[in-house]
Amino acid sequence: MFANTQITKTISLEEYGIKDARLHYQLSPKELHRITIEKGQGVEASSGALAVNTGKFTGRSPKDRFIVEDEVTKDEVWWGDINIPFEPEKFDQLYKKVTEYLSGKEIYARDAYACAEDKYRLNIRVVNEYPWSNMFAYNMFLRPKEEELKNFKEDWLILNAPGFEADPEVDGTRAENFAILNFSKKIALIGGTGYTGEIKKGIFSALNFILPVDKNTLPMHCSANVGDDGETAIFFGLSGTGKTTLSADPQRKLIGDDEHGWTPEHTIFNFEGGCYAKVINLTKEHEPDIYNAIKPGAILENVILDENGEVDFEDTSITQNTRVSYPIHHINHIKEPSVGKNPKNIFFLTADAFGVLPPISKLTPGQAAYHFISGYTAKVAGTEAGIDEPVPSFSACFGAPFMPLHPTRYAEMLSNKMKEEHVHVWLVNTGWTGGPYGIGNRMKLKYTRAMINAALEGKLEDVDYTKHDIFGLNMPVICDGVPAEVLNPRYTWEDKDAYDKKANELAKSFKSNFKKYEENANPEIISGGPVS
Numbered sequence: 179m180f181a182n183t184q185i186t187k188t189i190s191l192e193e194y195g196i197k198d199a200r201l202h203y204q205l206s207p208k209e210l211h212r213i214t215i216e217k218g219q220g221v222e223a224s225s226g227a228l229a230v231n232t233g234k235f236t237g238r239s240p241k242d243r244f245i246v247e248d249e250v251t252k253d254e255v256w257w258g259d260i261n262i263p264f265e266p267e268k269f270d271q272l273y274k275k276v277t278e279y280l281s282g283k284e285i286y287a288r289d290a291y292a293c294a295e296d297k298y299r300l301n302i303r304v305v306n307e308y309p310w311s312n313m314f315a316y317n318m319f320l321r322p323k324e325e326e327l328k329n330f331k332e333d334w335l336i337l338n339a340p341g342f343e344a345d346p347e348v349d350g351t352r353a354e355n356f357a358i359l360n361f362s363k364k365i366a367l368i369g370g371t372g373y374t375g376e377i378k379k380g381i382f383s384a385l386n387f388i389l390p391v392d393k394n395t396l397p398m399h400c401s402a403n404v405g406d407d408g409e410t411a412i413f414f415g416l417s418g419t420g421k422t423t424l425s426a427d428p429q430r431k432l433i434g435d436d437e438h439g440w441t442p443e444h445t446i447f448n449f450e451g452g453c454y455a456k457v458i459n460l461t462k463e464h465e466p467d468i469y470n471a472i473k474p475g476a477i478l479e480n481v482i483l484d485e486n487g488e489v490d491f492e493d494t495s496i497t498q499n500t501r502v503s504y505p506i507h508h509i510n511h512i513k514e515p516s517v518g519k520n521p522k523n524i525f526f527l528t529a530d531a532f533g534v535l536p537p538i539s540k541l542t543p544g545q546a547a548y549h550f551i552s553g554y555t556a557k558v559a560g561t562e563a564g565i566d567e568p569v570p571s572f573s574a575c576f577g578a579p580f581m582p583l584h585p586t587r588y589a590e591m592l593s594n595k596m597k598e599e600h601v602h603v604w605l606v607n608t609g610w611t612g613g614p615y616g617i618g619n620r621m622k623l624k625y626t627r628a629m630i631n632a633a634l635e636g637k638l639e640d641v642d643y644t645k646h647d648i649f650g651l652n653m654p655v656i657c658d659g660v661p662a663e664v665l666n667p668r669y670t671w672e673d674k675d676a677y678d679k680k681a682n683e684l685a686k687s688f689k690s691n692f693k694k695y696e697e698n699a700n701p702e703i704i705s706g707g708p709v710s
């Protein structure tokens with residue numbers, strides 16, 4: 179049911195330049211749900227969850243993500259088309275416009291924090307134009323206790339004005355929408371887009387700078403869970419590869435589904451207080467934990483409802499990226515607080531739409547570093563057009579759009595940690611088998627789960643392995659619960675020549691992507707790439 183916390187404290191936003199706002203501070207999710215519906219900005223689904231449309235933007239817009247270039251960031255940030263510089267004066271000008279825009283409006287503010295480990299806690303004040311965006315912040319960030327609100331002082335401020343549109347000519351943006359991080363002023367300024375993911379990924383990007391630079395802590399785009407034996411597993415992967423799906427495992431306690439830090443004190447901790455799951459093709463049968471989390475308090479985004487308020491999870495008419503956010507306690511088995519010890523197993527998830535990579539392989543330290551820096555997955559083109567060719571997509575550290583520093587800085591930290599601790603690293607292809615996208619099928623979730631469980635239970639320790647001819651990856655020849663022929667991708671293709679051709683093409687993409695890192699990589703890492 180709804181958490182209901184009635185807060186008596188009030189705050190003023192005058193100091194930020196927001197004047198005469200009709201401010202709602204720290205409303206409960208129940209109130210925000212009600213107000214959203216009252217304002218016609220959302221409806222209630224039959225599950226009791228709130229359903230909203232985020233507007234023109236139904237996904238993040240990486241080309242409109244900027245970082246203010248100043249004394250703090252100038253020499254640290256890896257500038258380029260991922261971390262796009264923004265002038266401090268332009269920021270001040272745009273900030274002023276946004277605060278003027280929010281002035282006099284009915285708006286919603288909330289105090290929250292990121293980082294479940296106390297020592298790393300980052301206090302956040304979020305100011306939203308829309309009630310449901312503020313409810314998203316309730317779901318996704320950690321929730322301070324009432325006594326913690328008394329002397330709350332934010333470390334970072336998020337201003338979120340989806341209805342405000344920038345004028346690129348004047349404001350220095352690329353388009354009307356923007357997400358700008360200012361590390362000196364500690365402000366995330368988001369406008370022109372209602373996509374809620376910008377809010378969570380704005381703070382993630384900030385932490386990806388702060389934690390390694392100031393706290394010797396490795397930030398990671400990964401999910402995490404812990405078994406009954408107390409052993410932690412983490413799952414790195416780009417969007418849609420299975421972080422959220424595979425970390426929700428009824429046999430294990432969830433730590434978090436998307437963003438974690440690995441500390442020098444040998445712990446890992448969740449940055450967030452909630453989950454943001456994809457719901458495309460969601461079924462109760464295959465993903466019961468996520469399905470059951472969709473109840474009062476959850477926010478569905480961009481789904482289609484029938485006249486009874488039932489969600490059609492197969493309907494992609496608004497977007498493929500349909501989502502639900504919910505506080506982490508909507509999942510039954512969770513680790514509280516969201517902290518675990520050093521991971522013993524690390525999984526790199528990839529959704530290989532070419533059907534080339536093995537469904538599970540065990541990586542050597544060199545291969546682990548190589549695949550982490552490569553950050554491979556595949557993007558499948560628009561489904562409407564039928565059998566479109568997928569495109570290989572490489573995103574360093576499995577999260578380049580959120581990484582302000584050079585990828586090798588994160589890779590070195592991970593590599594050192596993997597050497598210090600005795601970790602097993604696995605590459606798991608959650609993508610296609612039996613042929614490429616359009617011919618083969620997506621790997622059965624039940625097989626992927628079986629492979630992961632076998633790895634976690636140590637059942638892949640004493641089995642035989644064969645080496646992949648082209649990628650050099652070590653593939654187990656047997657695994658409980660998985661037909662043997664599925665374990666070697668070449669066996670699953672009818673046309674072996676076609677398989678070899680595709681595999682060679684993909685190997686070539688890996689190699690050409692890796693060229694830019696070769697200078698900084700030692701021979702061990704380079705030899706972790708394709709072998710032919």
Ligand SMILES: Nc1ncnc2c1ncn2[C@@H]1O[C@H](COP(=O)(O)OP(=O)(O)OP(=O)(O)O)[C@@H](O)[C@H]1O
Nearest residue numbers: 416417418419420421422423456608621622623626
């Ligand atoms: N074998 C499989 N393993 C994992 N996921 C699968 C598999 N087959 C199909 N899927 C589907 O793929 C999707 C994986 O998405 P998921 O939300 O877990 O991605 P994510 O890594 O958390 O992405 P994001 O970072 O965008 O949140 C889900 O819709 C899931 O149902």
Ligand SMILES: O=C([O-])CC(=O)C(=O)O
Nearest residue numbers: 237238375379416417436
């Ligand atoms: O931020 C989002 O939109 C969802 C997400 O986790 C990602 O893209 O990795």
Ligand SMILES: [Mn+2]
Nearest residue numbers: 421422436454
């Ligand atoms: Mn996810």
